[in-house]
Amino acid sequence: MPVTSAIVEVTEGSCEAVMSSLAKISNLSVFAIKENQIVTVIEGDSLQEVEETMKGLYALDNVIGVFPVYAGDYE
Amino acid sequence: MEITRRQLIKYSAALAAASAIGLELPLPKGLEAAQAETWFKGVCRYCGAGCGVYVGTSKGKVVAVKGDKDNWNKGFLCIKGYYLPSILYADDRAKYPLLKKGDSFVRISWKEAMDLMTQKFGDAITKSGVGSVAFYGSGQSYTEESYFINKVFKGGLGTNNIDGNPRLCMASAAVGYVSTFGKDEPMGSYDDIYHSDCFFIIGSNMAEAHPVIFRLVNERKQKDKNVKIIMADPRKTLSARIADLHMSFTPGTDLAILHAMAHVIIKENLHSKEYVNNHLVFKTMKDDKQTKVTFEDYVKFLEEFTPEAAEKLSNCPKEDIIKAARWFAQSKATMSFWCMGLNQRTRGVWVNNMVHNLHLLTGQICRPGATSFSLTGQPNACGGVRDGGLLSHLLPYGRVVTIDQHREEMEKFWGLPKGRIHPKPGLTAVDMFRGFNKGDIKAMWIACTNPGQSLPNLEPYRKGMAGKDTFLVVSEAYHPSRTSELADLVLPAALWVEKDGTYGQSERRYQYIEKAVEPIGEARPDLMVMIDFANRLFKTLGREEEAKKLFAYKNSEDVWNEIRECSKGTAYDFMGMTRARMKKEHGIQWPCPTEDHPGTVRRYTAKYGDPLLHKFDPQAADVSFYGAKADGNKATVWLRPYKGAAEPPDAEYPFALTTGRQIEHWHTGTMTLKVPELKRSAPDAYIEINPRDAQKIGVKSRDKVKVTSRRGSLVLEAKVVDVPRDGLVFVPMHYPDKLINMLTTDAYDELSKQPEFKICAVKLEKA
Numbered sequence: 001m002p003v004t005s006a007i008v009e010v011t012e013g014s015c016e017a018v019m020s021s022l023a024k025i026s027n028l029s030v031f032a033i034k035e036n037q038i039v040t041v042i043e044g045d046s047l048q049e050v051e052e053t054m055k056g057l058y059a060l061d062n063v064i065g066v067f068p069v070y071a072g073d074y075e
Numbered sequence: 076m077e078i079t080r081r082q083l084i085k086y087s088a089a090l091a092a093a094s095a096i097g098l099e100l101p102l103p104k105g106l107e108a109a110q111a112e113t114w115f116k117g118v119c120r121y122c123g124a125g126c127g128v129y130v131g132t133s134k135g136k137v138v139a140v141k142g143d144k145d146n147w148n149k150g151f152l153c154i155k156g157y158y159l160p161s162i163l164y165a166d167d168r169a170k171y172p173l174l175k176k177g178d179s180f181v182r183i184s185w186k187e188a189m190d191l192m193t194q195k196f197g198d199a200i201t202k203s204g205v206g207s208v209a210f211y212g213s214g215q216s217y218t219e220e221s222y223f224i225n226k227v228f229k230g231g232l233g234t235n236n237i238d239g240n241p242r243l244c245m246a247s248a249a250v251g252y253v254s255t256f257g258k259d260e261p262m263g264s265y266d267d268i269y270h271s272d273c274f275f276i277i278g279s280n281m282a283e284a285h286p287v288i289f290r291l292v293n294e295r296k297q298k299d300k301n302v303k304i305i306m307a308d309p310r311k312t313l314s315a316r317i318a319d320l321h322m323s324f325t326p327g328t329d330l331a332i333l334h335a336m337a338h339v340i341i342k343e344n345l346h347s348k349e350y351v352n353n354h355l356v357f358k359t360m361k362d363d364k365q366t367k368v369t370f371e372d373y374v375k376f377l378e379e380f381t382p383e384a385a386e387k388l389s390n391c392p393k394e395d396i397i398k399a400a401r402w403f404a405q406s407k408a409t410m411s412f413w414c415m416g417l418n419q420r421t422r423g424v425w426v427n428n429m430v431h432n433l434h435l436l437t438g439q440i441c442r443p444g445a446t447s448f449s450l451t452g453q454p455n456a457c458g459g460v461r462d463g464g465l466l467s468h469l470l471p472y473g474r475v476v477t478i479d480q481h482r483e484e485m486e487k488f489w490g491l492p493k494g495r496i497h498p499k500p501g502l503t504a505v506d507m508f509r510g511f512n513k514g515d516i517k518a519m520w521i522a523c524t525n526p527g528q529s530l531p532n533l534e535p536y537r538k539g540m541a542g543k544d545t546f547l548v549v550s551e552a553y554h555p556s557r558t559s560e561l562a563d564l565v566l567p568a569a570l571w572v573e574k575d576g577t578y579g580q581s582e583r584r585y586q587y588i589e590k591a592v593e594p595i596g597e598a599r600p601d602l603m604v605m606i607d608f609a610n611r612l613f614k615t616l617g618r619e620e621e622a623k624k625l626f627a628y629k630n631s632e633d634v635w636n637e638i639r640e641c642s643k644g645t646a647y648d649f650m651g652m653t654r655a656r657m658k659k660e661h662g663i664q665w666p667c668p669t670e671d672h673p674g675t676v677r678r679y680t681a682k683y684g685d686p687l688l689h690k691f692d693p694q695a696a697d698v699s700f701y702g703a704k705a706d707g708n709k710a711t712v713w714l715r716p717y718k719g720a721a722e723p724p725d726a727e728y729p730f731a732l733t734t735g736r737q738i739e740h741w742h743t744g745t746m747t748l749k750v751p752e753l754k755r756s757a758p759d760a761y762i763e764i765n766p767r768d769a770q771k772i773g774v775k776s777r778d779k780v781k782v783t784s785r786r787g788s789l790v791l792e793a794k795v796v797d798v799p800r801d802g803l804v805f806v807p808m809h810y811p812d813k814l815i816n817m818l819t820t821d822a823y824d825e826l827s828k829q830p831e832f833k834i835c836a837v838k839l840e841k842a
Contacts, residue, residue, distance in 0.1 A: 001081070003081075003085055003088050004088065005088035005089055005091055005092035006092060007092055007095060007096055007151075009290055009293060011316060011317055012296065012297050012300070012317075029085070029089075031089040031092070031093060031100060032089070032093050032098050032100060034096050034097070034098050035297055035298075036293070036294075036297045037096045039089060039092045039093045039096070039098065039100075040092070041085050041088050041089050041092070043081075043085070047751070047752060047755075048755060051752055051755055051756050054154075054756075055756050058313070058738075062316070064282060064289075064293055064313065064316045064317055065282060065286055065289065065290050065293070066154070067095075067151055067152070067153065067154075067286070067287075067290065068152075068154055068157045069088070069091045069092040069095050069141075069142075069150075069152075069157070070088040070091035070092060070141075
């Protein structure tokens with residue numbers, strides 16, 4: 001099952017609002033926050049599910065970038 | 076507590092991401108690189124940002140890519156860079172030489188391929204002269220490859236029919252820099268982002284086309300609330316999300332806006348008297364000749380470009396123009412970024428000049444944070460093509476074919492007889508393919524690029540490339556591409572880390588790419604094929620002994636060492652950039668004249684470290700535009716008249732079509748569309764229409780829309796979204812089965828010869 005981590009960058013002062021939106025995404029965990037950057041990990045039953053979640057992040061208000069950093073897989 | 080494999084992988088993923096932004100998480104370590112055995116240093120294969128990467132291999136295959144934390148990109152990569160390993164193992168990698176027989180291709184040996192290619196080029200030269208052969212290259216080839224083939228054509232054969240795809244992407248920026256500053260390439264660096272208080276971004280969707288540079292801009296804004304971002308773009312793109320001011324305007328009218336900003340700056344006395352008095356000349360064109368005028372003439376010229384007049388022409392509110400002008404001039408340091416929105420225009424050079432005008436007029440230049448910075452589309456358009464002189468009017472390192480001294484210097488350096496290099500520029504991209512259509516060019520070699528998809532007004536050029544009376548060789552890593560399908564001979568090319576070489580990116584940073592794996596199948600590095608071809612061709616032409624002297628290279632390092640010598644004493648000067656340093660360091664910015672020089676962050680300023688400034692202008696106190704020796708080392712503020720697009724919308728074709736990039740894909744998609752993750756994320760072309768225009772033509776998202784220009788039609792799925800302004804539609808350029816360039820215009824800038832991809836007139840109807 002695929003796992004991907006990504007930095008989600010948001011506009012100034014919108015971290016809290018974006019965090020609320022992220023909390024509604026069941027296959028996404030937030031590990032850390034630094035200023036306007038949120039460290040996320042996305043899991044899924046398939047790569048497609050992970051990709052769709054990542055793509056959906058761009059559609060969230062105040063998100064200005066999603067930077068994947070790492071991908072792994074576990075059985 | 077025992078952790079599960081799932082938790083370990085999650086921790087590992089989180090660690091890597093946190094580490095990329097300088098956070099340490101108290102989690103298990105040592106897992107990140109588990110799947111790779113060896114890591115090689117390199118550069119991302121895609122855009123001109125030039126992100127440093129490490130490429131991880133296992134059992135002879137590339138299995139991972141990670142960002143280089145010690146490079147300018149601080150370990151960050153965009154989504155495309157992250158999935159780079161997949162491009163090497165796509166099903167359609169070209170593995171063997173292929174010869175077209177009838178309507179299909181058959182596998183042949185390398186010997187057969189090279190014999191045939193040599194015979195065809197040799198026949199053309201013997202029967203029709205050296206002007207009957209041509210090479211069309213790429214801003215993606217390594218520097219060594221571009222330098223070498225340039226030497227073969229311009230120096231060895233004596234033809235300047237050698238051009239490349241940067242003519243479609245960077246030519247206006249290059250001519251803009253040269254006409255303003257006397258020499259090409261930005262004077263500043265990404266480092267300026269950290270010092271800037273105002274960013275003026277025009278004609279660039281940085282968030283999608285250059286995401287890692289964009290994140291530096293965003294980081295700067297987040298750290299200092301006083302930083303202002305002005306975004307001038309007819310689309311309200313993802314990049315506009317961080318803008319303090321979004322200036323929307325009718326496509327093609329930005330010349331009026333930029334002049335109006337200059338008008339406001341002078342009227343409100345915000346210009347720099349120091350620059351006007353000491354560092355600038357003012358010029359206009361009169362009877363096709365450059366003519367010097369005065370500052371007062373410039374002020375008079377600008378009188379008609381009031382904010383009101385500019386609003387009338389552009390539909391950009393005058394209040395926005397005034398605000399932008401004040402922010403630009405009054406910030407502590409202003410940095411401009413632009414890309415294809417300015418370059419791919421019939422007035423591309425003029426509009427580049429106008430951005431430079433604003434910097435020069437306000438003194439927002441040549442100090443930290445203040446600079447005029449052109450973003451680059453390809454990873455080695457700057458290094459291999461602009462610096463290396465691959466375009467048909469250029470010679471290496473700031474020289475041009477039309478200047479006697481420059482030709483003589485290169486003839487001497489290459490050991491050629493006097494007069495070998497032709498004094499007239501050769502054919503430029505569009506004209507080269509027109510020449511091929513007409514049969515004036517009998518044999519053409521295309522390497523590392525895909526003009527069968529990327530040229531504007533494609534149909535006639537595709538017909539020409541498929542012609543039976545000419546001979547077309549295509550060196551490609553993939554087959555079929557929309558170009559290789561038209562070839563007579565396809566040569567399989569080693570890709571990216573299957574070979575070693577050098578890339579030079581937007582901020583003059585040159586980086587060495589290590590070879591990490593063997594090429595797939597029988598693919599060979601283009602450099603080795605070029606050396607082989609040159610030696611065979613010269614033997615065919617009875618010039619074997621000359622070839623031995625001219626082309627005596629064993630590998631890319633031999634070529635690189637010659638490049639360093641060739642740059643010596645010029646404004647580029649790579650002498651300090653030895654291969655040993657390049658392997659060790661994370662890129663070096665030229666000029667770098669000695670082995671102990673760290674590289675140059677800012678040019679044209681002694682105070683901020685240009686090592687060549689006093690060599691070229693010994694009397695200068697600090698700033699000197701020493702590339703412009705003929706103008707007393709002063710930069711030029713150009714009085715360019717207003718002129719709109721070549722084909723504006725009209726009653727019959729009422730919409731403006733613009734093309735561009737999506738974050739997932741790059742150029743013609745030969746690489747990114749082979750990455751399953753990227754293809755799934757962005758699988759197909761679409762047409763972006765705003766809700767008001769969509770309502771007018773009665774379409775909603777996912778409806779099919781027929782888009783028609785004077786040159787062709789295409790049916791695309793509608794994406795109704797409030798991004799383009801009224802009357803503008805956008806289509807991504809990446810998709811080989813939806814050739815949007817069948818519709819675009821091949822009208823080009825008279826100065827740069829760069830076509831106007833960004834604006835043509837279309838009509839829409841529900842399909």
